[in-house]
Amino acid sequence: MRAYRIPEWEHTAEVVDVPVPEPGPGQALVEVAGCGLCHSDFTMLGMPAEFGRALGWSIPFTLGHETAGRIAELGAGVTGFAPGDPVALVSPASCGTCAYCVRGLDASCPNAPAGRGFGRDGGLAEYVLVDDPRALLPLGGLDPRTAGPLTDAGATSYHAVRRAAPRIRPGGTAVVIGAGGLGAFAVQFLCLLTGAQVVAVDTDEARLKVAAELGAHATLVGTTEGTAAEIRALTDGHGADAVLDFVGVDATIAAGVAAVRPAGAFGLVGAASGRLQSPWYGGLPRDGEVFTFQGSGIADVQEVLRLAETGRVRNNVDLFPFAEVEAAYKALHDGTLQGRAVVTFGD
Ligand SMILES: [Zn+2]
Ligand SMILES: [Zn+2]
Numbered sequence: 001m002r003a004y005r006i007p008e009w010e011h012t013a014e015v016v017d018v019p020v021p022e023p024g025p026g027q028a029l030v031e032v033a034g035c036g037l038c039h040s041d042f043t044m045l046g047m048p049a050e051f052g053r054a055l056g057w058s059i060p061f062t063l064g065h066e067t068a069g070r071i072a073e074l075g076a077g078v079t080g081f082a083p084g085d086p087v088a089l090v091s092p093a094s095c096g097t098c099a100y101c102v103r104g105l106d107a108s109c110p111n112a113p114a115g116r117g118f119g120r121d122g123g124l125a126e127y128v129l130v131d132d133p134r135a136l137l138p139l140g141g142l143d144p145r146t147a148g149p150l151t152d153a154g155a156t157s158y159h160a161v162r163r164a165a166p167r168i169r170p171g172g173t174a175v176v177i178g179a180g181g182l183g184a185f186a187v188q189f190l191c192l193l194t195g196a197q198v199v200a201v202d203t204d205e206a207r208l209k210v211a212a213e214l215g216a217h218a219t220l221v222g223t224t225e226g227t228a229a230e231i232r233a234l235t236d237g238h239g240a241d242a243v244l245d246f247v248g249v250d251a252t253i254a255a256g257v258a259a260v261r262p263a264g265a266f267g268l269v270g271a272a273s274g275r276l277q278s279p280w281y282g283g284l285p286r287d288g289e290v291f292t293f294q295g296s297g298i299a300d301v302q303e304v305l306r307l308a309e310t311g312r313v314r315n316n317v318d319l320f321p322f323a324e325v326e327a328a329y330k331a332l333h334d335g336t337l338q339g340r341a342v343v344t345f346g347d
Contacts, residue, residue, distance in 0.1 A: 001017070001018060001019070001020045001125055001126035001127055002015055002016075002017060002125065002126055002322060003015070003016055003017075003018050003062040003121070003124065003125035003126070004016075004062060004063055004064070004124035004125070004322075004325050004343075005018070005060050005061065005062045005063065005121075005124075005125075006044060006045065006059065006060055006061060006062075006063060007059075007060045008059055008060065009047060009048065009049035009052050009059055010046065010047070010048060010049065011045075012045060013041075013045060013063055015325065018062075018125070020126070020127050021121075021127060021128075021129035022073075023073050023074065023075035023078075023129060023130075024075050024076075025075050025076040025077050026075055026076070026077050026078060026131070026132075026133065027075040027078070027129060027130060027131045028071055028073070028074050028075060028078050028081065028129075028130045028133065028136060029071075029072045029073040029074075029075075029127055029128075029129055029130075030067070030069045030070065030071060030072060030087060030089065030127065030128050030129075030130055030136075031069050031070050031071075031072040031126065031127055031345075031346075032064075032067055032068075032069040032123050032124075032125060032126060032127065032128055032345050033068055033069040033070060033086075033143075033144035033145045033344065033345060033346065034067075034068055034069070034144060034145040034146055034147070034148050034317075034319070034342045034343065034344045034345070035064040035066055035067045035068075035117075035122070035123035035124050035148050035342065035343050036064075036066030036067075036148040036149040036152065036153065036317070036340050036341065036342045036343075037064075037066070037328055037329060037332050037340075037341040037342070037343065038065060038066060038152060038153070038181075039271075039332065040065075040118070040271065041063050041064075041117075041329070042329075042333065043271070044063065044118060052119070055113055055114070055119060056113030056114055056119065057113065057114045057118065057119025057120070058114065058119060058120060061114075061117075061118075061119060061120050061121050061122065062117070062121040062122050062123075062124055062125045062128075063117055063122050063124045064116075064117040064122035064123035064124030064125070064128075064343075065091035065092075065115060065116055065117030065118055065122050065123065065151075065152055066091070066117075066123070066148035066149050066150075066151055066152040066153065066340075066342075067088070067089040067091065067116065067117070067122065067123025067128060067148050067151070068086070068087065068088040068089065068123075068139060068142075068144040068145070068146075068147040068148045068151070069086070069087065069089075069123070069128070069144050069345075070083075070084055070085060070086050070087070070144060071083050071084060071085045071087060071136075072127060078133050080133070081133075081136060081138075085138065086138070086139035086140075086142070086143075086144040086147075087136045087137060087138060087139055087144070088137045088139055088142075088144075088147050088148065088150065088151050088301065088305060089116060089123065089128070089130060089135050089136065089137070089151065090116075090134070090135040090137060090151060090298050090301050091115045091116040091117055091118070091122065091123075091135075091151060091152060092106070092107060092109075092112075092115040092116075092295055092296070093109075093112030093113075093114065093115050093116070093120075093132065093135075094106035094107075094109035094111070094112050094134075094297075094298070095109055095111035095112055096132075096134055098110065098111055104297060104299055105297065106297045106298055107159065107294050107295040107296055107297045107300075108294065116128065116130075116135070123148065124322075124325065124343060126322075126345055134298060135298075137151075137298075137301055137302055137305060139305065139309075140305070140306075140309045141309050142305060142308060142309050145319070145342070145344050146315060146317045146319070146342060147305070147308070147315070148342055149181065149315055149317060149340040149342065150301070150304050150305055150308050150313075150315055151301045151304075151305075152296070153181040153182050153185055153340055154185045154301075154304040154308070154313070154315065155296035155297075155300040155301040155304045156182055156269065156293075156295055156296045156300075157182040157183070157185040157186040157189060157244075157246070157269070158185065158189050158296065158300050158303065158304045159294065159295065159296040159297065159300045160186065160244050160267050160269050160293075161186055161189040161190055161193060161194075161244070162189075162193070162300070163265075163267060163291060163294075164242040164244060164265045164267050164291075165193055165194055165242075167241055167242050167263065167264055167265040167288075167289070168190075168194045168196045168241040168242050168265075169195075169196070169241055170194065170195025170196065171195060171196070171197075172194075172195075172196045172197070172235075172240070172241035173196055173197045173198075173199060173231070173234065173235045173239075173240045173241055174190045174194060174196040174197070174198050174199070174240060174241055174242045174243075174244070175198075175199045175200075175201060175231055175240045175242070175243040175244070175256070175259060176190065176198065176199070176200050176201065176211070176216070176244050176246065177201045177202075177223055177243065177244065177245045177246060177247055177252045177255070177256055177270075178201070178202060178245065178246035178247040178252070178270055179200040179201070179202040179204075179207040179208055179210070179211040179216075179219075179246075180202070180204075180207055180246070181339075181340045182246045182269060183200065183202070183207075183211070183244075183246040184207070184210060184211060184214055184316065185304075185313065186244055186246065187200055187211050187214045187215055187216045188214050188215060188312075188313050188314065189307075189313070190215075191214075191215035191216075192307070192312055192313070196241060196242075197217045197218065197234070197235075198215060198216050198217050198218075199216065199217065199218045199219070199220060199231065199234060199240070200212070200216040200218075200219045200220070201219070201220045201221075201222070201223055201227060201231075201255075202219075202221070202222075203221065203222050203223065204335070205221060206338075208220075208221065210316070210338075214314060218234055223247065223251050223252045223255050224251065224255070225254075225255070227255040227259070228254075228255045228256075228258035228259040231243075231255075231259035232259065235261070238261045239259055239260055239261030239262075239264060239285070240259050240260055240261060240264060241260075241261060241264045241265070242260070242264055242265045242266070242267065243256040243257070243259050243260055243264075243265075243266050243267070244267045244269060245266070245267065245268050245269060245270055246269050246270045247270040247272055247274075248268055248269065248270025248271055248272040248273070248274045248293075249270075249272045249273075249274040250274045250275055250277070251274075252270070252274065253266075253268065253274045253275065253276050253277075254277065254278070257276065257278050257283070257284060257285070257290065258278075258283075260285035260288055261285065261288075262285055262286040262287055262288060263285070263286070263287045263288055264285050264288045265285075265288060265289045265290070265291065266285065266288070266289070266290045266291075267290075267291050267292075268290070268291070268292050268293055269293045270293075271293060276290065315339075315340070316338060316339030316340065317339045317340050317341075317342045318331070318337045318338055318339045318340070318341050318342065319342050319344050320341060320342070320343050320344070321343070321344055322343050322344065322345050324343075325343050328341045328343055329341075
């Protein structure tokens with residue numbers, strides 16, 4: 001089968017021919033219908049060997065952590081599914097039994113460092129092996145070619161919105177910085193789950209237009225020193241109940257933290273390695289919280305799938321056949337996509 005794989009550390013990924021995996025007891029083989037591309041894939045391509053080893057990742061591995069498809073074959077003992085069933089795959093691995101997992105914090109599980117598409121084989125291949133049936137989620141009426149982004153871009157932003165939601169009052173304001181893939185989902189979740197005014201901030205006016213279509217009540221161009229003041233102006237000077245930063249550079253972190261009202265929240269989701277430089281007194285929101293990126297858990301993915309299946313969340317995708325996987329990554333890199341890039345198989 002064809003797979004798009006990183007052959008060794010600090011190496012570009014390439015299309016290779018590898019054997020179709022065989023499912024053993026407790027495993028399932030999934031025929032991939034579509035797999036979304038993520039900015040974090042670029043980080044993996046440049047990852048130094050010692051960093052990858054420290055994470056507990058193995059190499060080579062196939063990229064792709066936004067995967068959906070159909071059950072091709074079930075190993076002994078896997079019940080509840082039949083060949084042909086459409087499924088989405090949870091990509092982060094988790095043990096299911098540790099103190100984090102049993103509290104539903106499987107995104108923080110310390111016992112499974114590598115995930116599908118990061119440190120072990122992912123979904124940019126014709127087939128992918130699933131060794132834990134907890135990672136198989138029924139798609140119901142959703143199309144397996146396009147559902148992949150719901151499991152990562154969708155679920156990660158859902159996790160962040162749920163994390164901030166207790167700080168967001170009906171009639172208050174929630175701000176999304178970076179209205180691209182994850183941010184576009186966050187705008188929708190904030191509209192669905194809170195009674196707040198939702199403000200989208202981005203440097204790209206086309207993305208802001210989409211954010212407005214998806215429900216954003218106000219949009220702001222750019223993330224400069226003036227952005228915090230503009231957000232305060234939209235909130236009668238009080239500041240936002242919550243700011244979710246899906247970019248994560250110094251400028252967005254500074255603007256976001258400065259825009260939070262007392263007892264509000266700032267959530268950092270964008271992994272651009274920006275720094276938080278506010279002094280703890282006078283710089284951070286009083287009685288507020290600052291929280292960091294933590295991916296998503298199985299329950300997040302499950303709930304996002306149901307929101308999409310019932311038509312409450314729109315999943316904008318740009319489809320590319322597998323033969324054009326390099327072009328898809330280039331479009332992601334160049335910022336020319338309208339939706340999430342999804343590579344499809346079987347066409
Ligand atoms: Zn991702
Ligand atoms: Zn665990």
